[in-house]
Amino acid sequence: MLLRLNKFLSRAGISSRRKVEEIIKSGLVKVNGAICREPSKKIDPEKDIVKVEGKRVAPPKLYYYAFYKPKEVVSTLSDPEGRKCIGDFVKNLPKGIKPVGRLDYSSEGLILLTNDGDWAQKIQHPRYNIKKIYYVKVQGRPDSKALEKWKKGWFFDGKFQKMEYVKKISETKGNHTWLEIHLIQGYTHQIKKMCAYLGYPAEKIKRIGIGKITLKNLKIGEIRKLDENEIKLLKGGKNEGSRKN
Template identity: 40%
Template sequence: MEERLQKVLASAGVASRREAEKYILAGRVKVNGKIVKELGTKVGEKAFILVDGKPIKREKKAYYLFYKPRGVVTTMTDPQGRRTVADFAKDLPERVFPVGRLDYNTEGLLLLTNDGDLAQKLTHPKHEVNKTYRVTVPGLVPQDKLDLLRIGVKLEDGMTAPAIVTLIGYDNEKSNTTFDIVIHEGRNRQVRRMCDFIGFPVRQLKRIKLGNLTLQGLKRGGYRILNEDEINALIKAAAINE
């Protein structure tokens, strides 16, 4: 059975499928000794594939749930020398990459996998995989401001989809408001920008849920293997609206 080269690279944990396409176009990939730059190229199971001169290893698909701390970059390398997800995944037997992003100052749930096909589907807005964030902002946010988030707000890259917003509570001593917000879009710094729009910039932000996955039982910087039911639920969620 033959598969598209970028899918094989993603499945081997080299990179997400989109990044693998960039590798191919840049001439960084060889198949059976020849540089391949065509994205439609298909390869068989016995094809010998090199990326940057190094052979890829077709590994068993792996799925981990990781609790990303604040102050960690959601990449496998960082030119500025900051801590990355790779620093926490170096003891894993498989080469994995993060699905989607959490910005540097956001903590919480992150999926690590070498399944590039699933990663691409989970990060595509049309699949509408819910992501839940716990947000703390300075000040006491009135309900009409939270209602704006529920309806959708106009950002520079367009209107956001309606969000589910649940008020957790007010802290009068610290003059804080905490609420949960559920979105399915994957725009850059979306929750922070939505809160900026209503005039209450984020003080603390944590992703607490992805689909049905939660942080329960995990400490900051810790990870665990997903069980079969959890993996199947993710695959099912990613296939909706396909």
């Protein structure tokens, strides 16, 4: 896969994207033996030889993990309010690992972690049609009209929002219902707002899957490496990660 030279060098940990551009323009970078001053030059990291001040830059090693985010944990690497955040759980992982997307502070479940920006972009962008799967406990007993309304969607908060899929899993004592909900493009607090709008407030939200990647046997707060098949599923497998036209 071809990459812009500045992106390749920043991924390799040489410096920030802005600083890398300065380094390239100053003539300190060679591609296949020739000085290159074009930050946007496309290179093949597996074939082209890139050197900075005479030292070869190896393609960065890419890492992929699944994390079971607990409730009341912020989905960022740091938090100005001092709340517990994902950064507290990834201190022993390789440098540059970041969460892919977010999960509400009060929600729990699957978050993917990686240093592969292109892979992360594909997971988050709705045009790649990658579903996020949730188990949601709501107050009350939603009827078929409510389920259909959620699937059809409506405009609120200035956007058209809907659930791609929703079905009842079970009804519990105390007038509660468990739902399975799929989203393609999720907005802030979307599930909470859509459930509350129809009179069925969400009491618990747990993300159990992203595409075909699931929590498996992870316990709350645990992290596991993704296997090669899981990584490929979200890089453009047959049923997941295929771009919409």
